[in-house]
Amino acid sequence: HREALVDFGFSEEQLMIQDVARRIAREKIAPSAEHHDRSGEFPLENIRALGENGLMGIEVPVEYGGAGMDPISYVLAMIEIAAADAAHSTIVSVNNSLFCNGILTFGTEAQKQKYVRAIAEGREIGAFALTEPQSGSDATAMRCRAVKQADGRFVVNGKKSWITSGPVAKYIVLFAMTEPEKGARGITAFMIDTERAGFHRGKTEPKLGIRASATCEIEFTDYVVEADEVLGEEGQGFKIAMGVLDAGRIGIASQAIGIARAAYEATLAYVKDRKAFGQPIGAFQMTQAKIADMKCKLDAAMLLTLRAAWLKGQGQRFTTEASVAKLTASEAAMWITHQALQIHGGMGYSKEMPIERYFRDAKITEIYEGTSEIQRLVIARNETGLR
Ligand code: CAA
Ligand code: FAD
Numbered sequence: 001h002r003e004a005l006v007d008f009g010f011s012e013e014q015l016m017i018q019d020v021a022r023r024i025a026r027e028k029i030a031p032s033a034e035h036h037d038r039s040g041e042f043p044l045e046n047i048r049a050l051g052e053n054g055l056m057g058i059e060v061p062v063e064y065g066g067a068g069m070d071p072i073s074y075v076l077a078m079i080e081i082a083a084a085d086a087a088h089s090t091i092v093s094v095n096n097s098l099f100c101n102g103i104l105t106f107g108t109e110a111q112k113q114k115y116v117r118a119i120a121e122g123r124e125i126g127a128f129a130l131t132e133p134q135s136g137s138d139a140t141a142m143r144c145r146a147v148k149q150a151d152g153r154f155v156v157n158g159k160k161s162w163i164t165s166g167p168v169a170k171y172i173v174l175f176a177m178t179e180p181e182k183g184a185r186g187i188t189a190f191m192i193d194t195e196r197a198g199f200h201r202g203k204t205e206p207k208l209g210i211r212a213s214a215t216c217e218i219e220f221t222d223y224v225v226e227a228d229e230v231l232g233e234e235g236q237g238f239k240i241a242m243g244v245l246d247a248g249r250i251g252i253a254s255q256a257i258g259i260a261r262a263a264y265e266a267t268l269a270y271v272k273d274r275k276a277f278g279q280p281i282g283a284f285q286m287t288q289a290k291i292a293d294m295k296c297k298l299d300a301a302m303l304l305t306l307r308a309a310w311l312k313g314q315g316q317r318f319t320t321e322a323s324v325a326k327l328t329a330s331e332a333a334m335w336i337t338h339q340a341l342q343i344h345g346g347m348g349y350s351k352e353m354p355i356e357r358y359f360r361d362a363k364i365t366e367i368y369e370g371t372s373e374i375q376r377l378v379i380a381r382n383e384t385g386l387r
Pocket of ligand 1: 185
């Protein structure tokens with residue numbers, strides 16, 4: 001497969017979905033990005049428009065309401081959406097890769113029909129609940145408990161925190177301990193309907209960035225899960241979570257690239273326009289070095305993310321490559337938005353321009369779906385075989 005790694009010609013279909021995403025991003029998302037950032041209002045109308053155009057289920061087969069495209073299409077579309085507004089791309093990424101992906105891989109036919117279609121079409125919002133107040137990186141230290149009853153049903157009690165789209169989700173993929181003594185092998189995945197008794201939402205978290213992506217704590221008190229709402233096998237939940245996150249990390253890498261590209265393009269325009277000491281600031285060697293480094297980091301992030309997506313499309317294991325892509329792209333986004341802000345001077349610090357928003361939004365990509373430290377841990381464990 002080495003030769004194919006340098007063939008980055010995109011297919012007509014891939015370019016088409018990129019175009020669709022770019023059009024919606026420019027016409028609907030970009031014009032309201034500042035409003036959504038300031039107000040924190042959930043962009044339901046735009047999410048519906050994305051859903052109607054196949055962008056809430058890009059890799060979901062057409063028979064389940066999606067666009068039936070490949071992982072590279074997902075990367076290309078996510079970049080366009082994130083370049084217009086990162087918060088929108090967070091919502092898109094959870095629906096696409098954290099919600100639909102796991103059900104398509106591990107769900108029954110009935111579960112695919114019931115849960116995937118509504119989410120892929122953007123009629124409903126999905127969420128993914130792994131993290132708890134005391135367990136983020138150390139995900140197997142979860143306490144949320146699902147106890148099996150004689151009739152095959154489960155009763156769930158416990159809390160999950162930082163749940164993206166938690167305030168608006170209709171369905172949630174939940175991970176809970178079914179056999180605590182078995183550790184990671186005692187975790188099971190469940191499908192949750194947020195309209196049922198025993199499900200509660202906490203307040204929406206105020207955040208530094210991606211402010212229109214709504215995040216909250218959720219709580220279960222004697223919530224009853226029917227036997228046919230178990231996702232995959234009992235005890236297989238942690239592997240499902242990790243497998244889903246492998247794919248999710250390609251989405252976050254793409255989000256980081258979109259934010260970084262927006263900051264880079266704004267900077268390229270600004271350095272030609274803004275003058276100091278009788279010349280465009282882009283003519284100073286110190287600025288030129290920054291531009292060169294921004295370009296290198298952006299391209300590296302893009303190529304590594306395409307590699308991970310390509311491997312996924314080939315049906316190969318891509319855990320390490322997804323972590324390499326997510327780590328590189330998120331750190332590139334943080335560095336590039338930082339330099340972009342510096343190059344814009346006072347205007348970079350002002351709400352008159354979107355640069356400070358890019359800077360705030362970039363930070364989350366180093367934290368969620370596994371922090372940068374966790375990506376390094378995954379990469380190094382896989383490379384060395386040591387832990
Ligand atoms: N694919 C399949 N199985 C995997 C796997 C993968 N990528 N990674 C691990 N596993 C399996 C292991 O093989 C092991 O299985 P066995 O018991 O059969 O051997 C089991 O899972 C446990 O693995 P580890 O011993 O490696 O587990 P660990 O406790 O050391 O944790 C970790 C590993 C990588 C640190 C993991 O806990 C992790 O990824 N933490 C970060 C959590 C995270 O990313 N949370 C994101 C929440 S969602 C989110 O954030 C959404 C959003 O922002 C929008
Ligand atoms: P901790 O795990 O407490 O980590 C604190 C610090 O210690 C970090 O710097 C970390 O890298 C470091 N650290 C921890 N372990 C190690 C180690 N072994 N080696 C070196 N350093 C280490 N979760 C969901 O389940 N679903 C969601 O939809 C979701 N959305 C989110 C949205 C937002 C806006 C945010 C902020 C979080 C979201 N999360 C979600 C949770 C997110 O995945 C966690 O915040 C993240 O995994 C880190 O966990 P933590 O916050 O508990 O930090």
